[in-house]
Amino acid sequence: xxxxxxxxxxxxxxxxxxxxxxxxxxxxxxxxxxxxxxxxxxxxxxxxxxxxxxxxxxxxxxxxxxxxxxxxxxxxxxxxxxxxxxxxxxxxxxxxxxxxxxxxxxxxxxxxxxxxxxxxxxxxxxxxxxxxxxxxxxxxxxxxxxxxxxxxxxxxxxxxxxxxxxxxxxxxxxxxxxxxxxxxxxxxxxxxxxxxxxxxxxxxxxxxxxxxxxxxxxxxxxxxxxxxxxxxxxxxxxxxxxxxxxxx
Amino acid sequence: xxxxxxxxxxxxxxxxxxxxxxxxxxxxxxxxxxxxxxxxxxxxxxxxxxxxxxxxxxxxxxxxxxxxxxxxxxxxxxxxxxxxxxxxxxxxxxxxxxxxxxxxxxxxxxxxxxxxxxxxxxxxxxxxxxxxxxxxxxxxxxxxxxxxxxxxxxxxxxxxxxxxxxxxxxxxxxxxxxxxxxxxxxxxxxxxxxxxxxxxxxxxxxxxxxxxxxxxxxxxxxxxxxxxxxxxxxxxxxxxxxxxxxxxxxxxxxxxxxxxxxxxxxxxxxxxxxxxxxxxxxxxxxxxxxxxxxxxxxxxxxxx
Numbered sequence: 001x002x003x004x005x006x007x008x009x010x011x012x013x014x015x016x017x018x019x020x021x022x023x024x025x026x027x028x029x030x031x032x033x034x035x036x037x038x039x040x041x042x043x044x045x046x047x048x049x050x051x052x053x054x055x056x057x058x059x060x061x062x063x064x065x066x067x068x069x070x071x072x073x074x075x076x077x078x079x080x081x082x083x084x085x086x087x088x089x090x091x092x093x094x095x096x097x098x099x100x101x102x103x104x105x106x107x108x109x110x111x112x113x114x115x116x117x118x119x120x121x122x123x124x125x126x127x128x129x130x131x132x133x134x135x136x137x138x139x140x141x142x143x144x145x146x147x148x149x150x151x152x153x154x155x156x157x158x159x160x161x162x163x164x165x166x167x168x169x170x171x172x173x174x175x176x177x178x179x180x181x182x183x184x185x186x187x188x189x190x191x192x193x194x195x196x197x198x199x200x201x202x203x204x205x206x207x208x209x210x211x212x213x214x215x216x217x218x219x220x221x222x223x224x225x226x227x228x229x230x231x232x233x234x235x236x237x238x239x240x241x242x243x244x245x246x247x248x
Numbered sequence: 249x250x251x252x253x254x255x256x257x258x259x260x261x262x263x264x265x266x267x268x269x270x271x272x273x274x275x276x277x278x279x280x281x282x283x284x285x286x287x288x289x290x291x292x293x294x295x296x297x298x299x300x301x302x303x304x305x306x307x308x309x310x311x312x313x314x315x316x317x318x319x320x321x322x323x324x325x326x327x328x329x330x331x332x333x334x335x336x337x338x339x340x341x342x343x344x345x346x347x348x349x350x351x352x353x354x355x356x357x358x359x360x361x362x363x364x365x366x367x368x369x370x371x372x373x374x375x376x377x378x379x380x381x382x383x384x385x386x387x388x389x390x391x392x393x394x395x396x397x398x399x400x401x402x403x404x405x406x407x408x409x410x411x412x413x414x415x416x417x418x419x420x421x422x423x424x425x426x427x428x429x430x431x432x433x434x435x436x437x438x439x440x441x442x443x444x445x446x447x448x449x450x451x452x453x454x455x456x457x458x459x460x461x462x463x464x465x466x467x468x469x470x471x472x473x474x475x476x477x478x479x480x481x482x483x484x485x486x487x488x489x490x491x492x493x494x495x496x497x498x499x500x501x502x503x504x505x506x507x508x509x510x511x512x513x514x515x516x517x518x519x520x521x522x523x524x525x526x527x528x529x530x531x532x533x534x535x536x537x538x539x540x541x542x543x544x545x546x547x548x549x550x551x552x
Contacts, residue, residue: 064453118315132307
């Protein structure tokens with residue numbers, strides 16, 4: 001059904017720490033690797049070794065330059081994937097019922113056997129979280145690794161999304177954002193986690209932790225007194241050279 | 249948004265077809281026999297060609313019947329139902345004038361209503377999308393409905409009604425562009441809100457996540473030809489509205505002038521529909537360094 005379920009009490013999702021992310025794209029590779037062989041059709045590539053390499057990905061890492069009012073600019077790496085919104089516009093537009101949100105844990109999924117590949121859900125998503133698989137003609141999106149997180153055949157530590165499991169910086173966190181006492185909810189509260197494009201009214205489950213403010217450069221260099229001050233008026237040979245050059 | 253020929257043809261042709269069928273359903277003109285057969289056949293041909301064209305942009309058209317299941321939430325599903333109901337009612341209604349020499353007025357009126365409901369549902373497929381602010385305005389359904397009715401009136405040879413509807417469609421087309429041009433700014437989405445970094449400073453896209461094109465860029469960050477938008481708007485107005493009005497005046501309401509005007513009008517609607525897609529900016533472009541809005545955003549070519 002493409003009507004939304006009543007708001008789930010359990011909301012599985014990701015918390016992405018923009019302070020910690022180093023932009024290594026390991027999550028992109030892990031995501032592609034797992035979902036190439038897991039849920040649904042593989043994520044096809046078109047001419048992957050050609051000049052116009054293009055393909056289907058569920059996770060993309062952008063980089064942004066953020067210039068504060070004072071101080072140097074900062075580079076922020078920004079992983080972008082499905083936010084598993086409470087008011088997911090991609091679900092309600094679907095004409096076939098292929099796009100749906102689970103009432104039990106809030107995960108937004110696509111039943112690929114029912115997808116006609118009209119692309120309307122990708123248009124409805126403000127975040128660009130959905131990409132059509134050109135090969136199979138069906139819509140692909142983040143499944144929150146639904147085939148890992150409940151998979152008892154996997155060791156306990158692997159029962160989290162591939163992107164979270166692989167992140168070498170610990171910038172990605174997975175948990176229940178519907179529970180205010182969960183580790184991820186605590187992290188969001190502590191670090192002031194934000195929704196992306198709240199004005200779109202989608203009420204995303206995933207949260208982003210903005211980078212922590214950088215320390216200001218100290219007005220006085222602590223090593224300053226130890227350094228030889230630069231002479232304002234050079235003397236001796238250098239002084240003579242300086243005076244001669246100034247006359248030219 | 250990518251102006252796919254399939255959806256441009258679909259919205260234009262089915263709009264004209266359902267517009268014509270609506271007039272025939274109302275008995276304007278009240279044809280019988282062979283002329284009736286011709287009129288209804290033309291309406292059905294246009295509407296069906298449009299609907300068939302729309303399936304060309306599906307990844308898996310063989311499952312298209314599933315699109316009838318989600319009418320509770322989906323405008324695309326509602327449109328599928330409305331189209332089938334409209335065609336069924338109008339098909340039944342056509343039997344009267346074509347074979348029995350009499351009209352069933354109530355059936356025709358219901359059919360006409362269903363035809364307009366179909367055009368409205370088509371427009372709502374686009375209007376509902378908040379992520380494309382230019383579409384997400386009240387003017388969009390009015391734009392689709394008036395163009396459909398004006399085209400239908402021309403095809404049905406209703407010169408006086410057509411002239412009034414063309415004038416109305418022209419005013420609403422200008423209103424659509426005027427409100428649409430400001431819609432992106434009014435929606436309030438920008439690079440800062442997209443990244444949630446507004447408290448940290450001015451945000452600028454530094455590096456894209458991929459070196460090649462992808463589905464998002466091809467489908468939603470289409471920009472080619474937008475710099476010709478002003479010229480195309482003039483063509484859309486000249487061919488869609490002004491030309492047909494002049495022809496109607498010259499022809500003095502003769503059928504030939506209405507039909508010739510309909511052909512030129514269709515070309516104008518095609519131009520307007522092309523712009524409807526090509527000018528529409530999706531907020532996902534903000535992640536790729538687009539700033540949104542026409543005036544302050546010089547066109548940038550995105551490959552693919």
